[in-house]
Amino acid sequence: MSTDGFQYFLELFFSGLTRGSIYALIALGYTMVYGIIGLINFAHGEVYMIAAFVGLTAAGACSIMGLGTISILIIALMAAMIWAAAYGYTIEKVAYSPLRGSSRLAPLISAIGMSIFLREYVILVQTADFVSFPSLIFEIADFKFLGGYIQPTEMLITLVSVVVMVTLFLFMGYSKSGKAMRAIEQDQEMARLLGVNVDKVISLTFMTGSALAAVGAILISSHIGQINYNIGFIVGIKAFTAAVLGGIGSIPGAALGGLILGLTESFATGYVSSDYEDVFAFSLLVLILILRPAGLLGTSTQEKV
Amino acid sequence: MLTKGMLAKELKINLGLSLWMVFLTFPLVALKVDYLDKTLVWHLDNLLWVALSSFLISGVWRYFLHHYQPKERLNTGHRFSFAEALANEKAMLFFLCLLSISPLLTSTYQTSILITAMMYIALGLGLNIVVGMAGLLDLGYVAFYACGAYAYGLLNQYYGLGFWQVLLVGGFMAAFLGVILGFPVLRLRGDYLAIVTLGFGEIIRMVLENEEELTSGPSGIANIPKPSFFGAELSYHQNILFLFYIMLAILLLAIVITRRLQLSRIGRAWMAIRENEIAAEAMGIDLTKTKLTAFGIGAFWAGVVGVVFAAKSSFINPASFAFHESAIILSIVVLGGMGSILGVVLAALILVLLPEYLRFLAEYRMLFFGAIMVIMMVFRPQGLISRMRAGYDRDPEMNAGENLDD
Numbered sequence: 001m002s003t004d005g006f007q008y009f010l011e012l013f014f015s016g017l018t019r020g021s022i023y024a025l026i027a028l029g030y031t032m033v034y035g036i037i038g039l040i041n042f043a044h045g046e047v048y049m050i051a052a053f054v055g056l057t058a059a060g061a062c063s064i065m066g067l068g069t070i071s072i073l074i075i076a077l078m079a080a081m082i083w084a085a086a087y088g089y090t091i092e093k094v095a096y097s098p099l100r101g102s103s104r105l106a107p108l109i110s111a112i113g114m115s116i117f118l119r120e121y122v123i124l125v126q127t128a129d130f131v132s133f134p135s136l137i138f139e140i141a142d143f144k145f146l147g148g149y150i151q152p153t154e155m156l157i158t159l160v161s162v163v164v165m166v167t168l169f170l171f172m173g174y175s176k177s178g179k180a181m182r183a184i185e186q187d188q189e190m191a192r193l194l195g196v197n198v199d200k201v202i203s204l205t206f207m208t209g210s211a212l213a214a215v216g217a218i219l220i221s222s223h224i225g226q227i228n229y230n231i232g233f234i235v236g237i238k239a240f241t242a243a244v245l246g247g248i249g250s251i252p253g254a255a256l257g258g259l260i261l262g263l264t265e266s267f268a269t270g271y272v273s274s275d276y277e278d279v280f281a282f283s284l285l286v287l288i289l290i291l292r293p294a295g296l297l298g299t300s301t302q303e304k305v
Numbered sequence: 306m307l308t309k310g311m312l313a314k315e316l317k318i319n320l321g322l323s324l325w326m327v328f329l330t331f332p333l334v335a336l337k338v339d340y341l342d343k344t345l346v347w348h349l350d351n352l353l354w355v356a357l358s359s360f361l362i363s364g365v366w367r368y369f370l371h372h373y374q375p376k377e378r379l380n381t382g383h384r385f386s387f388a389e390a391l392a393n394e395k396a397m398l399f400f401l402c403l404l405s406i407s408p409l410l411t412s413t414y415q416t417s418i419l420i421t422a423m424m425y426i427a428l429g430l431g432l433n434i435v436v437g438m439a440g441l442l443d444l445g446y447v448a449f450y451a452c453g454a455y456a457y458g459l460l461n462q463y464y465g466l467g468f469w470q471v472l473l474v475g476g477f478m479a480a481f482l483g484v485i486l487g488f489p490v491l492r493l494r495g496d497y498l499a500i501v502t503l504g505f506g507e508i509i510r511m512v513l514e515n516e517e518e519l520t521s522g523p524s525g526i527a528n529i530p531k532p533s534f535f536g537a538e539l540s541y542h543q544n545i546l547f548l549f550y551i552m553l554a555i556l557l558l559a560i561v562i563t564r565r566l567q568l569s570r571i572g573r574a575w576m577a578i579r580e581n582e583i584a585a586e587a588m589g590i591d592l593t594k595t596k597l598t599a600f601g602i603g604a605f606w607a608g609v610v611g612v613v614f615a616a617k618s619s620f621i622n623p624a625s626f627a628f629h630e631s632a633i634i635l636s637i638v639v640l641g642g643m644g645s646i647l648g649v650v651l652a653a654l655i656l657v658l659l660p661e662y663l664r665f666l667a668e669y670r671m672l673f674f675g676a677i678m679v680i681m682m683v684f685r686p687q688g689l690i691s692r693m694r695a696g697y698d699r700d701p702e703m704n705a706g707e708n709l710d711d
Contacts, residue, residue: 040496053333060338061345079332086329098370098683105442106682108496109639112444113678116632120672125334125351233628237507240500275515282504289497290489 020262045236453611642688
């Protein structure tokens with residue numbers, strides 16, 4: 001009996017870990033954009049959704065051409081990342097960049113508008129129904145880890161996410177563009193004076209964040225097996241919760257926040273009730289914002305007048 | 306003004322932009338995978354449309370972006386002008402007269418559409434208090450609307466209460482909910498506030514969906530009675546007519562009260578908070594009280610309209626209160642010009658009536674709303690009708706504004 005309980009716990013733990021790593025991937029996009037221009041990119045969840053649809057089309061096209069599973073996965077990932085980055089770039093140019101320097105409310109409303117527009121665009125050109133997504137990962141990862149407590153796909157998702165995140169840390173820490181991003185984050189005006197092309201770096205930030213969301217989109221769609229136009233909304237809010245939980249603007253914070261949120265959700269649905277799966281995330285978000293608005297790893301700055 | 310070289314350059318840029326759009330939309334628009342036949346279906350004709358329309362749109366967009374600099378961004382108001390105020394007053398009066406006789410001229414169906422339009426005007430006015438005047442971006446406004454509708458549905462189902470008994474109760478319950486939800490989020494900055502209210506809105510909807518024993522879940526509550534007319538039995542047509550005049554009365558009340566509030570001490574306090582919270586606090590405005598009043602009064606109107614909605618459709622379910630409803634109301638406020646009452650009226654009429662009469666546009670409706678929000682923020686953040694700001698140096702205008710309300 002107790003081993004059953006322990007096994008159940010482990011299952012919940014690993015499924016929470018999987019969710020958490022996906023949330024973390026998407027939360028990174030929010031946190032990077034927020035860090036650099038102080039804007040909540042409402043359309044980020046929609047980029048995630050569009051990436052899933054691009055991946056679906058690419059995977060479909062490849063499977064018709066008769067490619068193997070691994071090459072399908074890689075091509076679908078690449079296509080999703082490229083188009084997600086392109087969408088992220090375009091969204092920034094259309095909806096945010098003309099508004100730079102205006103009040104806080106204007107870009108936020110513009111972002112909500114963009115998000116609605118993209119959702120409707122996908123409903124119109126694709127479909128409003130759920131469509132099934134091929135399980136690209138499962139066939140690759142069909143072997144046993146840890147005595148069967150963890151599903152192979154879950155293991156693979158977590159691994160890929162960790163690899164992507166470590167790459168991002170290295171990119172932010174050591175590459176020239178990463179340094180430029182951090183410089184703009186600290187002081188945009190000063191960075192501009194020192195010869196950093198601010199517009200270019202902001203675009204790059206949007207593209208990087210979107211590409212990360214695309215990785216998350218392909219992995220999780222393949223794991224769950226179906227997508228529709230609405231997936232970006234809920235996942236977007238949850239990833240945002242993760243970003244806030246870890247302290248928005250902080251990259252390790254986003255990773256930590258994603259993990260905590262994923263585990264909380266998994267245990268809460270497993271032990272309390274599955275009806276209120278999404279309510280837990282929202283309640284967590286409200287609680288953090290009220291109790292510790294700066295997040296776990298964020299530093300609270302006093303606003304000066 | 307445009308030299309030949311510039312024109313050629315512009316054309317080249319637009320051509321590039323439209324090619325970029327073709328690239329962007331390519332995987333979603335042009336390719337369809339047919340899994341049954343294992344074939345790829347190409348829709349290159351769609352790409353042609355994308356190329357053409359984005360060529361035109363980008364041309365217009367770039368032209369306006371370069372030649373039309375919005376003079377004022379969201380936070381700076383427009384000077385109060387007497388002629389404009391008078392024109393607005395006249396326009397408003399004329400519009401209201403026209404509205405009040407319209408059910409006599411049109412069919413029941415048209416009347417029912419007009420009721421919907423008026424409901425959205427009232428919702429817009431309520432949200433306008435929170436977003437437009439107090440500057441608190443509330444994305445969960447639909448929760449209060451749901452609160453009113455469910456208050457009527459449930460109180461009627463369990464206690465047999467009628468429309469008139471619940472009308473105010475629904476409003477006050479929503480206002481109470483607004484204050485309760487407002488409390489924890491007071492300390493939050495604008496963008497966090499938006500997300501938290503969005504979360505609240507979704508939580509309320511999920512609770513309605515999951516508490517099946519109380520609310521009968523996704524299947525909703527049916528057979529909600531229409532308001533009674535002093536106990537007399539009314540035909541369907543008469544019911545709609547009666548509801549129309551009830552809604553008109555509520556709307557008039559909402560307009561008058563909002564105007565009075567706008568010019569009152571509390572209204573000016575809201576606008577002060579919107580402009581600069583710290584400065585407002587330094588001038589002695591009680592932030593907590595002022596923000597909560599905005600939340601409460603805004604929610605009150607949503608609750609009242611919610612009761613009317615339940616009575617009008619006689620069936621409610623959680624799906625009517627999804628996020629896109631909040632988005633529609635928000636785009637009414639944004640399109641109308643944040644803080645402007647006439648603007649809200651016009652915007653609600655445009656956004657509700659236009660899709661109703663242009664049926665072929667119906668499926669593009671939300672697309673259009675999303676685009677409006679972006680376009681308005683980029684080109685005309687002050688909305689269709691920019692709000693007017695009273696100035697102390699022109700006393701007659703202040704008085705004019707007040708007298709016309711009486």
